[in-house]
Amino acid sequence: MKNTFLLLLTILAFSTTGFSQDLSARDIIDKANQKQQGDYHQGEIKMSIIRPDWKREMTMKSWASGDDFSLILVTAPARDKGAAFLKRNKELWNWQPTIDRVIKMPPSMMSQSWMGSDFTNDDLVKQSSIVDDYTQEITGEIELEGRICWEITLMPKEEAAVVWGKVKIWVDQKDFLQLKSEFYDEDDYLMQTIFGKNIGELGGRVLPKTMEVIPADEDGHSTKIEYLSMSFDKTIKSSFFSLQNMKRVR
Secondary structure (H helix, E strand, O other): OHHHHHHHHHHHHHHHHHHHHHOOHHHHHHHHHHHHHOOEEEEEEEEEEEEOOEEEEEEEEEEEEOOOEEEEEEEEOOOOOOOEEEEEOOEEEEEEOOOOEEEEEOHHHOOOEOOOOOOEHHHHHOOOOOOOOEEEEEEEEEEEOOEEEEEEEEEEOOOOOOOOOEEEEEEEOOOOOEEEEEEEOOOOOEEEEEEEEEEEEEOOEEEEEEEEEEEOOOOOOEEEEEEEEEEOOOOOOHHHOOHHHHHHOO
16 A cells, blocks of 8 residues: 555656746746736726936736737826727727827837837737747746746747747746746847746735846836736727727726
8 A cells, every 4th residue: 555655745746847848948938927817907097217316106907808909008297198009919009188089109109119118019919929929949947036948049030020039937837927038139139037926826826026127237227117007807898898998098
């Protein structure tokens, strides 16, 4: 009986290890992306833009349905309140209430700064898909935040219209948390690094509650995103993500 029990434990151990090893790099990225995004999510966010001699803070509300639809509304400060960004599939619009104008943003603007921060338009609305627009390969392993992580290297597919020439993402092997991402240009120069920090519960999930982006070539510059609240359990209809609703959502 004792030997049988030990044999069962051994089989279980090998089965568990085999499951982890059977995960492809694409599977890992897909699971990490799904955990962070979910089928639907909505939340409140605080963004801090930090420079050597000043700091600026903004608050926002966000809604998303998968990778295809997202809406971000600026709620403070007063001068930016009401500005909104809408993504539908591969198209992106910006609503500026101060000039009563909707601007459709071309793909060439995806690499530009978002609201003066170190995030790009592509970082915030995810016009490109790290699952579909890149190939993925496990290229290493490292410990971050006390967690063992896969190092995944992503290279853009030839037909994909993406911002980055290469992306490296470190994903926690236990909870599939994205704890670090590096973004490179077409000449393989590091442009920015995003860290996932302050791991805790958000909307019933264990996730990094803070994301910090640090540009590679600008000392003293950083931008921090803090998730104040997040919900993943409410279905959001695609009709919510319309140009009309972008103007009136609160």
